[in-house]
Amino acid sequence: MSLKPLEFDRRYGELDHVFSAYVGQLADDTPERPSSALTAYLRHTWHSRPWALAVAEQQLREYAEHPPGRLRLRLGEFHPLPDTGVPDAEVREWLLALAGHTRRSIEEGEVPPPSPVPDTHWEWHARFPELTQFLGGWFSQDMPDEFADHDAAIDDYAATTDRTLVARLVGELRELVALALDEPDYVVGAAELGMEVEPPEPHATSDWLTHVADRLSAFRPDYGGPDRRPN
Structure with a gap:
């Protein structure tokens, strides 16, 4: 059965914000460098909802380690991953890279500096x-x-x-x-x-x-x- 709103927010609410930041953007993150999309998400969230970063890191890691099967996706029991252009075989490592960048940002205080002009469509709307x-x-x-x-x-x-x-x-x-x-x-x-x-x-x-x-x-x-x- 489809997820109820409360359960969706508990399991995927902040993950949905992260995925939304990639609409129209390249998912070209590497373990060494975050993409423009993730940088925009981190910058805005640090300055508006810093507590949500830890939730994002947890939900990204959980989704990467326990990906849903096709049946559960069809039943609406999982939040579907948007088409980011990342090959299916590389999605797990990509999600873990996002979680890694988010964790380092929290633990090491790596806050993207404010930008007068938002970098992405998502950042314009979020700001x-x-x-x-x-x-x-x-x-x-x-x-x-x-x-x-x-x-x-x-x-x-x-x-x-x-x-x-x-x-x-x-x-x-x-x-x-x-x-x-x-x-x-x-x-x-x-x-x-x-x-x-x-x-x-x-x-x-x-x-x-x-x-x-x-x-x-x-x-x-x-x-x-x-x-x-x-x-």
């Missing part, structure tokens, strides 16, 4: 999760058909989203702008985070991100009149 939801949900290629203009889409997000999440988005926007990246990096970042339309003229991408943060900060939701306030 700016609410901005991912905002750009991917409100600024897809369908935006011109759904809203009169960019500001109308911003206002729709603000009016339909919990204020806690709106505040979180403003923080992520401020963080991204404060990195003072080159303009091409902002264009790439917006695309990685799901934006499929150009910013409105005359804004460059970085200017428009600042405009979004300012507009959301000034937005006041309509709670139905002066005598109605949120609980």
